[in-house]
Amino acid sequence: MSKTRPKKFHKKLGKSPGSVIYTGNKPTKKLFIEAFDYTSEQCIDKELSNVEEAFSFIGSDSVTWINVNGLNHVEEIEKLGNHYDLHPLVLEDIVSISQRPKIDEHEDYLFVVLKMLHTDADDSIVSEQVSFVLGKGYVLSFQESEGDVFDTVRERIRQGKGRVRTMQADYLLYILMDAIVDHYFVIIETLGDKIEDFETAIFSGNVNQSINKDIQDLKREILKVRRAIYPLREVVSRIEKHESTLILKKTKTFYRDIYDHLIQVSENIDIYREMIWSLMDMYMTTISNKMNEVMKVLTIMASIFIPLTFIAGIYGMNFDYIPELHYKYAYPILWGVMVFIFLGMLYYFKRKKWL
Known part of the structure; x- marks a missing residue:
């Protein structure tokens, strides 16, 4: 008997466009909001107790990063979106976690959606939607729950390492996206290790009864990674070609580097897909030989x-x-x-x- 799966789209059936309804299944007890406001000389880093505290940062000459964890707190997200004049459809997409990686270009800001991948305690790959809003002097990020791959970015901002404190908000968006894409290589390495373990087990004949199911699970994980990576190439390409004051010309070179990394990861994914099919053939051949x-x-x-x-x-x-x-x-x-x-x-x- 198949287990019951969560119905993500049923929550939105019959609702009008722009309805802000969280479609995920990760309720966070507490809304966590952190803010970084920095210039080349100083950095303010603090946890905000409510959304209203984030309103004071807009309009300053510094660069502001506001990170929101807990997409089920839709009322607070709507308050923040209304303050930054975000379109209702953007707010709807932020809390609808089934979005394909994409970029929407608005007059005063860019809206970017991508998937953050990490492994859980069972070494299975987990996909979490992350949304970014890039405006003049600020970046808003929205995550389902606490825990991300941005710790190195936080340290670079606090300690003033690299060029982040001397650059604008478009560079901040770059290093956040780069942190997510760099973590894709960790996922790729995990997938490669799993495939090698299966190959060794099949060649040695040391296979258990569940190896067929394990290979199918690995194939689904590879497809999950592929769905997260392939559309993102188009997103980065459009950012690189974007003609507005939000993306400076000197920053576009960095986005080109992200694109190169995505091409490399995509090639590895294609190779692993072929290897998975080869594993299935190898396993069936081993069974036939026995x-x-x-x-x-x-x-x-x-x-x-x-x-x-x-x-x-x-x-x-x-x-x-x-x-x-x-x-x-x-x-x-x-x-x-x-x-x-x-x-x-x-x-x-x-x-x-x-x-």
């Missing part, structure tokens, strides 16, 4: 006993006048003939390399 070995042994045994059964059948018939029936040494001679046939057939099979 069956053939069993059938070969049974066939050889049947071939050996066919003449022996024939002789035993002849001399087991109830006739009085069978030759050698009353001969004194007929029984040991018959055994000798049967043993000779048995050994002769074994020798023949060895010569033919059937054994």
